[in-house]
Amino acid sequence: MPAPPPATDETLPLANEGGYRERVPEPRLRRIVAAAAALPLVVVSLALGAQMASATDVGGASDPVQYVALGDSYSAGFGLVPFSDEPAAGCYQAVANYPHLVADALGLALTDRTCSGAVTANIRDTPQTTITGAGVAPVQSDALTADTDVVTVTIGGNDLGFSTVATSCLAQSAQGPLFAVDLPNCRALYVQGSGEFEFDTLKAKLDDTVAPALAQTFALIAAKAPNAKVIVVGYPSIAPDVENVPVGGCFTPLITGQGAFPENAFPFTDVDTGYLHETEARLDAAIRTAAEGAGASYVSTLAATESHSACSTSDPYINGVTLTAGEGTASGVEGLSVKLGVLHPNTAGVGFLATEVGAAVAAAIEPTQPSPSPTPPPAPTPSPGSSAPASPAPGAVPAAPGTGPGADPAHPALAATGTDPLPLLLAALAVLAAGALAAAAATRRPHPRA
Structure with a gap:
């Protein structure tokens, strides 16, 4: 039996490789892909239907938009199955991650370099040994050229070491202590001092190390893809804000008194629930500042997912923590080890990300509309009794036959009436969406809690 892979910043969600590389039965595969694809594809189509055709208009029908996806496990779709060996074995890049869903919906030519465990250096200049050790992913930014039209990227969480932080925060009860360290909570592990003399080591690392690395990385992306629209995507909420903590708190145990392992547990103390969200909010702000400083667009997903965190008992977008017996990651x-996808987006979460990112990408690739022509001045009114037609005003365009006063009302010209086909298209898409959303809802499976 092979030894478990070495611990890295993203080994918390790593599962038994052998258990997840088995071929997925075809009927189950179809259900998985259908469930993953239904929600984002429908919503993106509904909101962006009028823009979908514009993807090929940028360079012509024979020259599709070139889309490069960069980033870590939150872009790669870590936790969804099936996954491929792209860009290297051990990247856990799901075949239905949000870059693939967006590219399929908008008809883009996708180069997906996302890889679980990536840090900013792996985007800039350092090949990545994957978290299983099975492969080496190339430098992600090497995929960028002057021909790249759009780039999406999610990065920074592993630079902060968020998975290591989450591992250290696993607790035995809502009041503690922790499993790994004899402390009541992990805030006590990372925050030193008290009151005005508190020193948060995670905040210091974010300010002194992570933020500069993000700025450098986004600047490099802009330099390597000078003609691309760069869209930086923030992380969804793992822990809820105060308003979305349920009555009784978030804590659910990793192990019950009967020795069972509850699915999607939230084994963090009440103190650490707030501390983890506070840290996420700081990371979100730092990524926004670095992205906008490099001229990129920023899509924050934190606020919109606070009611869908791993603590949510009704509609979570993030997997909780599930233990399993046998080999795997500590x-x-x-x-005991943890199952694939811990504290990462589930199918609904990937659907949400695909919708948000798809909207941003569609807006970015929409061709620039020409400025409307100035309205010509009205033609002079004929003199009373005159039978001669009025001379057109200087610069005015003569009306086409059948478009002037008295034209057939059943066949008005769009230019003359201002009729816009967009509402009709959206209405048709809405009808299609209603049925597809119902199908997606029927395939959604509940997330049992302890």
């Missing part, structure tokens, strides 16, 4: 509990 969980803090001896003899």
